[in-house]
Amino acid sequence: MRLFIGLTIHLPLKTRKGNYILYILSKKNDMVFQKKTMLAIALLIAGINPVFSQHLPSIFNEPSSQKLSRMKWWTDARFGMFIHWGLYSLGARHEWLKHNEHMTNEEYQRYFEEFNPDHFEPKKWAAAAKAAGMKYAVLTTKHHDGFCLFDSKYTSYKAINTPAKRDLVKEYVDAFRAQGMKIGFYYSLLDWHHPDYTMDNVHPLVQTDTSAANYERLNKGRNMAKYREYLKNQITELLTKYGKIDILWLDWTWGKGDKRGKHAEDWGAVELIKLVKKLQPGIIVNNRLGLEDYADGGDFVTPEQVSSKELEKFKGQTWETCQTFSGSWGYYRDETSWKTHRQLLDLLITSVANGGNLILNVGPTAHGEFDYRANSALDSLSYWMHANDKAIYNCTFAPESFVQPEGTRLTYNPSTRRLYIHLYNFEPGSTLTLPGYAGKLQYAQLLNDESEILYSAAGNDIVLKMPKVRPPYEIPVIELILKTAK
Secondary structure (H helix, E strand, O other), rough: OOOEEEEEEEEEEEEOOOOOOEEOOOOOOOHHHHHHHHHHHHHHHHHOOOOOOOOOHHHHHHHHHHHHHHHHHHHHHHHEEEEEEOOHHHHHHHHHHHHHHHOHHHHHHHHHHOOOOOOOOHHHHHHHHHHHOOOOEEEEEEEEOOEOOOOOOOOOOOOHHHEEEEEOHHHHHHHHHOOOOOEEEEEEEOOOOOOOOOOOOOOHOOOOOHHHHHHHHHHOOOHHHHHHHHHHHHHHHHOOOOOOOOOOOOOOOOOOOOOOOOOOOOOOOOHHHHHHHHHHHHHHHHOOOOOOOOOOOOOOOOOOOOOOOHHHHHHHEEEEEEEEEEOOOOOOOOOOOOOOOHHHHHHHHHHOOOOOEEEEEEEEEEEOOHHHHHHHHHHHHHHHHHHHHHOOOOOOOOOOOOOOOOEEEEEEEOOOOEEEEEEEEOOOOOEEOOOOOOOOOEEEEEEOOOOOEEEEOOOOEEEEEEEOOOOOOOEEEEEEEOOOOO
């Protein structure tokens, strides 16, 4: 893979351990070259990959330095909250309820008529997110069922026309902004309610009859051009009615080979993203518009519901993994597949250790509350983050010269030059060998209480002496203060 910056060619190679290095072809005494090299390295350290979109045309021609600045708060934050909430919370059996049970609009209407979140207090949501260490939030303003939590003048299918009688998006924005959190909107490109939205292979009405004749019958009178205009109008509303919006999470586009899917041209994706950036110049947009043929068709990639092991392959890219507490995004009353506290911590730590973000989803109930399982998970994260958040914020993967000992994860703050060892297998009174760390270490301490960790040199290695009593955290963290290079 090659990156062309001016006349300088940067050829990134992977080491045997999968980490990126740069092979530079240029004049070493060239000041312009040196500045460009430092920028490329800074992008990689920040988790922004300057190489993965090479050879592709650009829509905006944004300089890499400008993107680095625009994305900085997001790459520093590392941890956010996703909120999937809508009519499906009443059914309480998956946010794809309408699809899974191939309901008609008329059958799904009962949820619209009963939607009355009488316990909806977004200030509680925001307080819980902030306590858990989350720095930003993204709310489903409209999911695939087409129901809008905001007051749109382009549809009557909105919360203000239900017994709720409120613009729920406005209340969310006000509450989270008051907590100092960045504001994000999710908006589904799909719409299973709109009369002009044409059939595709996940539409509820084609799940029992996938024949061409049924597609043709159901599409009669539908006009995707009209839906594109509706889409543009609603995005305009969301980006002009609520002040500064920091993230737009658009969902989703099929692969190019899927003949019964939706693609970039169905959304008018190029014009749509131009509109988004015009209305909110500093906004960050995900990569699900189907604009992979452009270098800047999305600001970050979005691995969904993958294992922590799978996250390693995204190292060096700009990415955010979206994950749920359980197996569903919307509230699912009878679901038992909830992740443990350790699994959630592993996702967060492994994301940062590979230069990415974690956005963790809550599916509120029809009352508008986080249920007891979600609150318990958030409380456990809050406890850990209060003591160990320095190992998450402003951090990324460690430099190649620091080997990761078995049973640990490493995160690194390049500004403070502090290295964090996340101890997955802590044994009281044991030792931990750091291979090749001799001469690099100034001081070592437990992060949760800043208590000293004793260590000694053994050849080229450093040997840490673990405390006799286990710290009260599922995954304790040791902070290494590194010597400043002379």
